[in-house]
Amino acid sequence: MQPTIHSVAAGLALLAPGARALLRFSCSQLVVERLDPLVFPGVTASPHVHQIIGGNAFNASMEHPRVDLPSQATCTTCTFADDLSNYWTAVLYFRARNGTFKRVQQIPNLGFEAAQGGMTVYYTPSYNNAKVTAFKPGFRMIVGDPSYRTQAQASKYRQLTYTCLENILTRTGETMDLPKKPCKAGIMSNIRFPTCWDGKNLDTADHSSHVAYPQSGTFESGGPCPATHPVKIPQLFFEVIWDTTPFNNPADWPTDGSQPFVWSYGDPTGYGNHGDYVFGWKGDALQQAMDTNCNINCPQLRSQSIQQGNQCTVKKTVNEDIDGWLKELPGAMPVTDASGKVLY
Structure with missing residues (x-):
């Protein structure tokens, strides 16, 4: 039976x-x-490829605190039109047996006809009905570390995972490393950010020290x-x-039985999974949404169609091939193991 949008909504209710x-x-x-304006501000051609969504003010020089996304952006790829934030992740590549790399395309969630796949974004208030404070203008953060190659390292970030999709609705069986078998409907990467803030810093030198996970328990269990x-x-x-x-044909996978996917930052394990965020909601729109029990849809917020969001783009500034069959990852990024040894 083909999943429906209604069944997706029902599944979401079970998720939370x-x-x-x-x-x-x-x-x-x-x-x-x-481009990576958080870690490498002002640098054109950062070390590895990212895929970016959100407002069209995104550029290489989004330096804190000068950037003001709501005043600089003229459109957004998101369906809430007042969300001019930027969100980005690394890009997944397939490595063929002959050593060449091919970028893995993204696909949208069911009911979301986002251009080139995009992402699905969630903002969830507290699970125990406590008031949450929305991010402030100038706020930014990173979760995860692209240098990590072991589960022990990745355990610092509690909820960066992968789901091997049996179908578009699969939401069980999350793992911290990349799936080791072909996934019938693709691989979903799940990036959950910390939910506690120091209340002072909009950003820090490492872009993560100003936020933390709950002291005990989890966000979902209402941990303090x-x-x-x-x-x-x-x-x-x-x-x-x-x-x-x-790329699901086993004949195309490595002969040693390992999985063939590698992140654009040279990670064949998946433990370096990470995500970046620069806040850019207009006015107090996000705080209103958090205060007024918006659930999936939010009539209090100004919306646009997915098709309108699909029209918002920016021109690439780094002139290189990232989509063909490549002899190496863009930026000549080496693929490394847990010891730092270059694998290929």
């Missing part, structure tokens, strides 16, 4: 027992290229924030579906 409400919306792809980070913030969550199905 006790949740007061959540925003869930589509953001089309804005651009895919080697640590004293160092006492302010509850919404849980920001990305779902990105990678269309690995064109």
Whole structure:
């Protein structure tokens, strides 16, 4: 039986027992290229490829605190038109037996006809009905670390996972490393950000010290924030579906039985999964949504169609091939193991 949008909504309800409400919306792809204005501000051609969604003010020089996305952006790829934030992740590649690489395309969630796949974005208030403080202008953060190659390292970030999709509705069996078998409907990467803030810093040098996970328990169980980070913030969550199905033929996989996918930052394990965020909602729109029990849809917010969001793009600034069959990852990024050894 083909899943329906109604069954998706029902599945979401099961995903979030006790949740007061959540925003869930589509953001089309804005651009895919080697830019990273958080870690490498002002640098054109950062070390690895990212795929970016959100407002069209995205550029290489989004330096804190000068950037003001709501005043600089003229459109957004997201269906909530007042969300001019930028969200980005790395890009997944397939490595063929002959050593060449091919970028894995993204596909949208069911009911979201986002251009080039994009992402599904969630903002979830507290699960115990406590008030959450929406992000402030100038806020930015990173979760995950692209240098990680072991489960012990990745365990620092509690909820960066993968789902091997049996179908578009699969939401069980999450793993911290990339799936080791062909996935019938693709691989979904799940990126959940910390939900506690120090209440002072909009950003820090490492882009992550100003936020933290609950002191005990989880966000979903209503775990308390640590004293160092006492302010509850919404849980920001990305779902990105990678269309690995064109590469599911076992005859194309490595002869040693390992899985063939590698991240654009040279990670064949998946433990370096990470995501970046720069806040850009207009005015107090996000705080209103968090305060007024918006659930999936939010009439309090200004919306646009997915088709309108699909029209918002920016021109690439790094002139290189990222989509053909490549002899190496863009930027000559080496693929490395846990010891730092270059594998290929």
